[in-house]
């Protein structure tokens with residue numbers, strides 16, 4: 001199946017070690033060129049072996065800023081927190097020297113929808129001062145074609161896909177937790193995107209998403225664009 005030309009390159013039989021090595025090289029290059037590097041990462045299960053391979057990479061972690069592309073609206077100590085995931089699996093050993101900017105500060109379990117909007121301001125206040133564009137962003141994909149927390153049809157989704165005036169938005173009716181996510185605009189403003197996925201179900205969705213941009217498959221808007229180089233690592 002010939003795919004439309006775009007900024008996408010595919011790496012078949014990808015290993016977590018290979019993904020981690022690629023990210024580390026990009027961070028080293030950014031540090032060499034600009035004296036600092038920034039990395040945005042996803043949550044979920046797939047990135048865990050990549051985080052564990054990446055933290056062992058030799059680079060000047062004190063010059064690296066790590067942020068999340070999305071977060072579940074739960075306290076950082078909650079099992080579903082992406083902040084906790086990154087702290088447990090990536091920010092260990094030498095990588096603990098990296099500057100980590102959680103998506104938002106500590107929150108109480110009594111968070112309400114009214115407060116959610118203030119989290120967007122909190123997230124933007126933390127992330128916007130970053131030296132944009134981010135150097136590298138590691139994305140995953142769900143079997144519904146979502147990436148980051150851009151969930152088709154969820155409240156806040158349309159705005160997160162359309163806006164170019166801010167970086168983060170609330171996708172508030174995703175179960176079991178509300179979420180905050182980078183907007184599509186923020187994702188595409190990275191210098192380089194890596195999309196890592198594995199399994200037949202995800203391959204099938206990925207192939208469909210490569211065919212054309214379709215907002216019902218948010219990952220397709222990452223794949224069918226010629227603004228940001230995307231490497232797809234097929235595990």
Ligand SMILES: O=C(O)[C@H](O)[C@@H](O)[C@H](O)[C@H](O)COP(=O)(O)O
Pocket residue numbers: 042043044045046047069070071072082139140141142146147148149
């Ligand atoms: O916070 C999250 O859950 C991620 O940012 C999300 O976009 C993830 O990448 C996909 O849901 C795939 O998750 P798995 O890697 O667990 O399949």
